[in-house]
Amino acid sequence: MNQFFLREGIAERLVASFGERGAKWIGALVLAWLPGCVPLRAEAPPPERAVVQILVSSQVPVYDAPWRFTPVRRSSGTGFVIEGGRILTNAHVIAWAKQILVRRYQDPRLLPARVVYAGHDCDLAVLELEDPRELSDVKPLAFGDLPPVQSTVVTCGYPAGGDQMSFTRGVVSRIEVQPYAHPGNRALLAVQTDAAINPGNSGGPVLQDDKVVGVAFQGMPGLQNAGFFIPPEVVGHFLKDIADGRYDGFPQAGITFEPLQNPAYRRVLGLGDDGRGARVDSLRAGGPAAEVLRPDDVLVQVGGFPVGSDGMIPYRGNRVAAGVAFQQAQAGERLKLSLLRDGRPLEVEVRMESYTGDRLAGRQYDEPPRYLIHAGLIFTPLSANYLETVGQLGRDYLWEGLARLTYQLHHLEAEAPGSARPEAVVLAGLLPHPVNADFGVRGRLVVNRINGVRIERLEDVRRALLENQGARHLIEFDGPEQGPLEALDRAAASAAHADILRTYGIVSDQRL
Amino acid sequence: MKPVRLLLRVVVFVLASGTALLAQAGWENSVVTIEVTSKVYDAFQPWNDPTRAVRKHGLVIGPGEILTTAQNLPTHTLVRVQKGGRGRWYDARVTWWDAQTNLALLTAEAPAFWAGLRPAALAGTVARGPEFELIRWRDGNLEARRVEFGRFTVGEGVLGFAPHVQLEVATDLNGLGWCEPIVSEGRVLGLTTHSNGRVCGVLPATFIARVLAAQRAGGFTGLGYFDFTWQPGGNPELLKELGLDGPPRGAVVTQAGREKDPGAAPQARDLILEVDGFAIDSDGDYLDPDFGHLMLENLANRAHFAGERVKLKLRRDGVERTIDYVVPAARFADELVPRENFDAPPRYLVAGGLVFQPLAQPFLRGWGDEWRKYAPFRLQYYQFADAPDGRDSLVVLTGVLPDAINLGYQDAALTVLDRVNGRVIATLSDLAEALDNSSPGGVHRFEFMPGRDLQRLLLDAATLDEATRRVVEHYGLPAASRL
Numbered sequence: 001m002n003q004f005f006l007r008e009g010i011a012e013r014l015v016a017s018f019g020e021r022g023a024k025w026i027g028a029l030v031l032a033w034l035p036g037c038v039p040l041r042a043e044a045p046p047p048e049r050a051v052v053q054i055l056v057s058s059q060v061p062v063y064d065a066p067w068r069f070t071p072v073r074r075s076s077g078t079g080f081v082i083e084g085g086r087i088l089t090n091a092h093v094i095a096w097a098k099q100i101l102v103r104r105y106q107d108p109r110l111l112p113a114r115v116v117y118a119g120h121d122c123d124l125a126v127l128e129l130e131d132p133r134e135l136s137d138v139k140p141l142a143f144g145d146l147p148p149v150q151s152t153v154v155t156c157g158y159p160a161g162g163d164q165m166s167f168t169r170g171v172v173s174r175i176e177v178q179p180y181a182h183p184g185n186r187a188l189l190a191v192q193t194d195a196a197i198n199p200g201n202s203g204g205p206v207l208q209d210d211k212v213v214g215v216a217f218q219g220m221p222g223l224q225n226a227g228f229f230i231p232p233e234v235v236g237h238f239l240k241d242i243a244d245g246r247y248d249g250f251p252q253a254g255i256t257f258e259p260l261q262n263p264a265y266r267r268v269l270g271l272g273d274d275g276r277g278a279r280v281d282s283l284r285a286g287g288p289a290a291e292v293l294r295p296d297d298v299l300v301q302v303g304g305f306p307v308g309s310d311g312m313i314p315y316r317g318n319r320v321a322a323g324v325a326f327q328q329a330q331a332g333e334r335l336k337l338s339l340l341r342d343g344r345p346l347e348v349e350v351r352m353e354s355y356t357g358d359r360l361a362g363r364q365y366d367e368p369p370r371y372l373i374h375a376g377l378i379f380t381p382l383s384a385n386y387l388e389t390v391g392q393l394g395r396d397y398l399w400e401g402l403a404r405l406t407y408q409l410h411h412l413e414a415e416a417p418g419s420a421r422p423e424a425v426v427l428a429g430l431l432p433h434p435v436n437a438d439f440g441v442r443g444r445l446v447v448n449r450i451n452g453v454r455i456e457r458l459e460d461v462r463r464a465l466l467e468n469q470g471a472r473h474l475i476e477f478d479g480p481e482q483g484p485l486e487a488l489d490r491a492a493a494s495a496a497h498a499d500i501l502r503t504y505g506i507v508s509d510q511r512l
Numbered sequence: 513m514k515p516v517r518l519l520l521r522v523v524v525f526v527l528a529s530g531t532a533l534l535a536q537a538g539w540e541n542s543v544v545t546i547e548v549t550s551k552v553y554d555a556f557q558p559w560n561d562p563t564r565a566v567r568k569h570g571l572v573i574g575p576g577e578i579l580t581t582a583q584n585l586p587t588h589t590l591v592r593v594q595k596g597g598r599g600r601w602y603d604a605r606v607t608w609w610d611a612q613t614n615l616a617l618l619t620a621e622a623p624a625f626w627a628g629l630r631p632a633a634l635a636g637t638v639a640r641g642p643e644f645e646l647i648r649w650r651d652g653n654l655e656a657r658r659v660e661f662g663r664f665t666v667g668e669g670v671l672g673f674a675p676h677v678q679l680e681v682a683t684d685l686n687g688l689g690w691c692e693p694i695v696s697e698g699r700v701l702g703l704t705t706h707s708n709g710r711v712c713g714v715l716p717a718t719f720i721a722r723v724l725a726a727q728r729a730g731g732f733t734g735l736g737y738f739d740f741t742w743q744p745g746g747n748p749e750l751l752k753e754l755g756l757d758g759p760p761r762g763a764v765v766t767q768a769g770r771e772k773d774p775g776a777a778p779q780a781r782d783l784i785l786e787v788d789g790f791a792i793d794s795d796g797d798y799l800d801p802d803f804g805h806l807m808l809e810n811l812a813n814r815a816h817f818a819g820e821r822v823k824l825k826l827r828r829d830g831v832e833r834t835i836d837y838v839v840p841a842a843r844f845a846d847e848l849v850p851r852e853n854f855d856a857p858p859r860y861l862v863a864g865g866l867v868f869q870p871l872a873q874p875f876l877r878g879w880g881d882e883w884r885k886y887a888p889f890r891l892q893y894y895q896f897a898d899a900p901d902g903r904d905s906l907v908v909l910t911g912v913l914p915d916a917i918n919l920g921y922q923d924a925a926l927t928v929l930d931r932v933n934g935r936v937i938a939t940l941s942d943l944a945e946a947l948d949n950s951s952p953g954g955v956h957r958f959e960f961m962p963g964r965d966l967q968r969l970l971l972d973a974a975t976l977d978e979a980t981r982r983v984v985e986h987y988g989l990p991a992a993s994r995l
Contacts (some may be wrong), residue, residue: 137748175597217866255822256964256967258966259920260916260918260920261919261920262920262921262969262971263954263969263972264917264954264955264971264972265920265969265970267953267955267972268955268970269952281966281967281968282967292653295968309920357597368710399884400896401895403889403892403896404896406889406893407893407896407897410964411890411893411963411964414962414963414964415960415961415963416821420830437974438746438747438748439747440743440744440747441743471752472749472753472805474750474753482766482767482768483766483767484743484766485743485750485764485766485781486747486749486750487747487749487750487752487753488749489749
């Protein structure tokens with residue numbers, strides 16, 4: 001007698017009705033029929049037993065009042081049990097979580113969980129129940145391969161619109177590199193499907209033959225019947241990365257390459273019309289690729305993948321952006337590149353690094369913003385989160401101020417690396433008090449210098465204020481040339497500081 | 513204008529009016545309708561010259577003279593006028609227009625047009641309401657609707673960037689800004705220029721009168737502006753830091769203008785105490801005898817025009833001094849990204865299907881009413897940036913007309929040229945000259961501004977001219993360039 005019947009208690013009823021021989025005959029008929037309509041697992045439990053609902057209470061910092069958080073927000077997503085008794089889900093499901101509760105399949109209890117690893121760049125996270133024994137009877141889901149285009153997949157999760165687990169079926173529509181909305185400034189391999197993926201599905205498994213072939217993670221505004229899931233390659237990279245107990249992130253080489261399809265350009269670089277090679281257009285200053293590559297080198301092969309003149313590589317039956325070849329490596333590994341330089345073949349190795357220089361240009365999670373308050377002046381690093389908090393480009397009255405901040409955050413490093421700051425600092429706002437009431441500048445400006453010290457990072461603000469022995473603090477904004485400036489009586493500022501913190505209920509004047 | 517015709521028109525005019533001024537209501541004899549057909553810039557196909565027709569108002573202000581706003585007139589192809597709100601349209605001619613003041617003068621040759629028309633008087637003093645009337649022709653009938661006095665303010669004009677005084681009136685009327693006269697007690701207080709919700713902007717009559725008087729006398733050199741930037745001197749601690757005790761006052765210069773001679777222009781960290789004899793308060797305002805408190809920017813044009821000297825009393829390094837500052841002319845061409853270019857038809861150059869245009873705000877406005885939201889950020893940001901390498905204009909690759917020669921570049925666009933064949937590019941003429949030569953390998957090398965976008969592309973030099981001819985023919989362009 002198999003587990004299916006035992007679990008449901010049907011066998012006993014059949015024996016009672018038809019006798020043992022009759023019951024076996026009927027059971028054989030049902031078993032023969034079942035595979036055609038319901039997945040039957042003689043040994044394995046149904047995969048949905050490993051799928052959990054994740055209930056999250058979260059609070060997001062207020063970036064222009066960085067000691068403060070928004071009201072608690074409740075949301076839910078999906079996850080599934082993987083090897084090691086842990087739960088895999090999307091990073092965006094658990095971002096900024098204050099409390100995580102897990103609901104097992106058809107289990108009324110809420111089980112507290114915590115985040116073990118979060119890879120916000122690839123929107124994946126691993127959770128652990130506070131009592132891991134609660135998952136000891138759950139068979140973890142196994143991972144399959146990248147599903148072929150046109151093949152059928154089933155999503156499984158807890159989307160909005162009901163409380164019970166929901167299943168949707170669809171085909172793999174296409175496979176290519178897509179922007180990952182959660183970090184905002186990363187693009188990785190993703191699979192598009194017409195299976196419905198709705199809010200709440202996030203982090204749920206996408207199944208094919210009972211194996212996980214993806215993690216549902218995002219939709220795309222304006223597209224109908226299009227959801228996206230993270231393919232096994234990206235998930236595998238993440239899991240391999242954390243195997244050493246630390247998450248480094250997807251590495252980058254710092255190369256911008258362009259298709260090389262123009263006949264004149266190919267001729268000048270010594271290439272015929274054979275469809276080979278993409279052109280190195282620019283290299284990030286100080287990046288690892290800048291050590292071994294030059295602009296107009298032709299990338300012919302990356303990590304064993306031949307690069308086409310369209311800037312793409314063949315990848316498991318698909319044609320995807322050559323960046324995927326770089327994303328196969330882990331941080332710290334060396335990747336072999338085959339080049340043509342001045343028409344001559346060349347083999348080089350590039351050290352892959354986990355680049356954090358654009359960290360603030362993407363959305364940040366889980367680490368509350370750094371800040372420093374002095375005499376009611378609120379200083380915090382310029383970040384994408386801050387910009388999203390203070391306004392939206394396109395609104396005229398904010399336009400010029402926000403444009404300057406946007407340029408500093410997203411363009412200055414690439415255009416003038418010498419004048420970019422490692423961590424531009426903004427005056428986020430003022431806590432009104434007589435000592436600062438005459439300030440004309442009310443915030444939303446990059447701090448250029450304080451008391452003559454160029455502000456490269458938040459710690460410089462503290463140092464510049466502490467070390468000043470003059471009668472006043474002089475603060476210059478919006479460099480590199482002259483911009484607005486303000487001054488503060490040093491003694492009065494120090495005297496007012498504690499009173500301001502008390503008035504506005506601020507426990508700490510800094511988070512550095 | 514031929515003297516005989518002018519004389520005839522003046523005679524008709526005097527016979528019809530009997531007096532030079534309209535003493536009371538009777539605006540139907542002074543307010544006329546103007547129909548302007550003008551060329552509209554096509555941002556992505558600048559060789560096209562589509563047209564648009566609009567109707568606005570004009571004000572008869574003298575013999576053979578109609579005053580209106582300059583909007584829509586700089587690129588006009590046909591201007592007609594109509595009196596009485598209905599009936600025959602008469603051909604008209606633009607005799608003068610100025611974008612910075614947003615004013616224009618028209619005339620019509622046909623004596624019949626002028627019959628029965630009488631000049632309106634521009635108010636010589638400033639009125640503060642509380643209510644005025646707005647006059648407009650609507651469906652052949654003259655409307656007089658109440659509007660409320662709002663405030664006098666200083667801001668850029670609708671077409672230009674030279675700051676000047678403006679009147680704001682509050683109204684529930686929609687669709688204003690078509691040069692409707694604002695009137696009170698038989699005199700014109702101003703002409704509407706734009707509306708935004710319940711607020712309607714008005715050019716004050718006293719401002720108009722001063723400009724017209726100078727223009728008639730041949731002494732109008734254009735509006736000017738203060739090309740330095742400043743902030744209010746409201747922070748006493750900052751003033752102490754700059755060596756000034758006492759109550760907050762003045763404006764602190766934060767960035768010098770083009771004139772670097774400290775004896776002729778304010779420098780960063782100067783404190784401006786007086787402009788043209790008016791004390792500057794800690795908000796950066798002065799007390800105007802006519803309009804009340806206004807921003808100091810208005811003093812560039814209150815009693816001066818471009819090129820004239822304005823006395824600035826400064827505090828610099830703890831010492832007061834007075835300098836004669838020459839007010840620079842507000843010229844679109846002096847902006848790195850010009851707001852307008854009315855001097856010539858839209859310029860472009862097509863080379864092997866690559867379409868280049870000067871980077872200018874009209875191109876950015878090609879993204880529609882919400883262009884600030886949708887036009888490429890990096891292109892827009894040049895409006896706030898210093899010119900790279902000191903160049904005073906920029907050229908942008910605005911699109912690609914696909915052809916065999918530009919295969920592979922079909923997505924390359926919206927990026928600013930830096931060099932072509934090694935030559936720095938600031939204008940389309942620079943580009944045209946750079947293409948007279950080629951780079952090693954028999955190619956033209958186009959390099960773009962450093963940054964995150966495409967850095968360079970190459971085109972075959974030997975076949976470029978042939979390819980350009982092919983593109984011009986294939987896409988129906990009138991010419992490969994208009995420089």
